Amino acid sequence: MSPNLFNQGIAKAWEYYSKDVGKSLIHWGSVGWVFSSLAQIFAIAINKNIDKKEKKFLIPQEMADGAVNVGLYYTITQAIKSLGDSLVESGSFIKKDTADFLNALNTNNLQLKDFIKTNGSVSEIFSLIKRENRFGGVEQSVLNNVFAALDKKADSFSHWKNGVGTIFTIAASVLACNVITPYCRNKIASVFQQRHLEKTRLSTLTGNLPRELPAVFNTFKI
Amino acid sequence: MIVSNKCLINAIEWAGKKINSPQQRFILGLTAIAIQPVIDFTNKNVDKDTREVSAARTSAKIIAGTSVGVLVRWACIKAVNAFSSYELKTDGSKVLQILKKSKKDIFTPALARISDDVTVENFKHLYSNHVKNLGSILATLVMIGTNFLVDVPLTVWLTNKFTKMVKSHDTKAKEVNNEP
Numbered sequence: 001m002s003p004n005l006f007n008q009g010i011a012k013a014w015e016y017y018s019k020d021v022g023k024s025l026i027h028w029g030s031v032g033w034v035f036s037s038l039a040q041i042f043a044i045a046i047n048k049n050i051d052k053k054e055k056k057f058l059i060p061q062e063m064a065d066g067a068v069n070v071g072l073y074y075t076i077t078q079a080i081k082s083l084g085d086s087l088v089e090s091g092s093f094i095k096k097d098t099a100d101f102l103n104a105l106n107t108n109n110l111q112l113k114d115f116i117k118t119n120g121s122v123s124e125i126f127s128l129i130k131r132e133n134r135f136g137g138v139e140q141s142v143l144n145n146v147f148a149a150l151d152k153k154a155d156s157f158s159h160w161k162n163g164v165g166t167i168f169t170i171a172a173s174v175l176a177c178n179v180i181t182p183y184c185r186n187k188i189a190s191v192f193q194q195r196h197l198e199k200t201r202l203s204t205l206t207g208n209l210p211r212e213l214p215a216v217f218n219t220f221k222i
Numbered sequence: 223m224i225v226s227n228k229c230l231i232n233a234i235e236w237a238g239k240k241i242n243s244p245q246q247r248f249i250l251g252l253t254a255i256a257i258q259p260v261i262d263f264t265n266k267n268v269d270k271d272t273r274e275v276s277a278a279r280t281s282a283k284i285i286a287g288t289s290v291g292v293l294v295r296w297a298c299i300k301a302v303n304a305f306s307s308y309e310l311k312t313d314g315s316k317v318l319q320i321l322k323k324s325k326k327d328i329f330t331p332a333l334a335r336i337s338d339d340v341t342v343e344n345f346k347h348l349y350s351n352h353v354k355n356l357g358s359i360l361a362t363l364v365m366i367g368t369n370f371l372v373d374v375p376l377t378v379w380l381t382n383k384f385t386k387m388v389k390s391h392d393t394k395a396k397e398v399n400n401e402p
Contacts, residue, residue, distance in 0.1 A: 010331045010332075011335070013355060015335060018351045021238060021242060024358060025246055025358075028243070028355075028358050029243070031362050032291075035369060036369055039366075040374075094224060094225070095224070096225065096226040127339075130338070154339055159239070166237050166241050170237075170241065170246055174249065174253045177254065182262065183261065186265045187267070189268075193272075
């Protein structure tokens with residue numbers, strides 16, 4: 001890899017992930033699952049204790065397992081983290097100091113959530129003030145206080161949003177990896193096993209020698 | 223909901239600052255070992271022997287995967303931290319550019335575009351996130367190797383151990399109940 005491409009990659013990592021730990025956990029967690037699944041498939045493929053017929057059953061099962069792991073991890077964690085982000089950005093779940101700061105700008109005395117909705121989101125309100133150095137019909141004296149506190153309040157909001165995003169991502173990954181995925185995986189594995197048992201039964205009925213336990217169990221020598 | 227409880231606020235913000243991939247992996251492993259073997263052991267879609275082997279294999283995979291996963295991630299974050307020292311170009315309150323402190327600091331994002339909301343005060347927190355995130359990315363690549371070289375053999379060894387334990391427990395239970 002050329003030094004410039006490497007440095008550009010490092011720069012992109014800063015730009016995408018430094019403000020949002022949850023996003024990094026989701027993306028690179030999914031990539032980790034892909035490699036882990038490929039390792040399991042490779043382990044079956046090179047295992048000399050498993051005969052070719054068994055591999056024809058186990059490898060597709062492991063591929064289905066991997067697809068379920070990655071697909072469910074990504075979709076569930078992304079959905080739940082997005083829910084957390086939208087709760088924060090819409091003002092449904094924010095700190096008191098951010099709420100007080102926004103209420104100082106709320107000259108029409110709307111409900112806080114309605115005020116935020118009118119202006120897009122909390123982050124968009126901060127961006128608008130930084131960009132234009134003003135906000136709606138807010139008096140200059142109030143604006144001066146707003147500008148003085150702006151960076152501190154924006155940082156405070158950023159820490160809060162990052163914290164909420166991280167907690168939602170962790171909770172979602174526990175739900176995805178430890179509850180939903182094993183349940184789905186067992187359902188898929190039993191479908192594969194039933195098909196395999198049916199094939200074995202049919203080949204026994206047509207006169208083949210009876211099979212003992214599948215060769216994969218030889219791996220687990222007692 | 224407007225949150226004013228300082229403990230809750232500190233706890234949530236602490237999570238954002240301190241929790242990254244090693245902690246996530248540990249939490250996943252801890253919850254997994256409490257839940258997944260039970261799900262496998264109570265899976266009525268397969269026979270008893272398969273359930274026992276499945277639960278043993280799941281436990282082995284969790285212990286091997288979590289141990290290796292946490293260790294590799296922790297080590298990679300340490301490595302990135304050692305090679306990402308920086309100096310800052312600022313206008314007093316805002317960060318304008320990140321500079322490498324020396325040639326060995328290959329993980330310092332010297333080419334990064336710094337958005338105009340990055341303050342000097344907040345920079346340390348963002349940079350800490352960056353080091354941990356980059357360490358996690360490096361760990362994902364390192365684990366391409368450790369999955370094959372460490373995880374799989376360790377899983378097989380642990381599975382054999384656990385399956386032996388389950389089978390000898392079954393045998394002892396049958397002896398106690400005078401079953402053939």
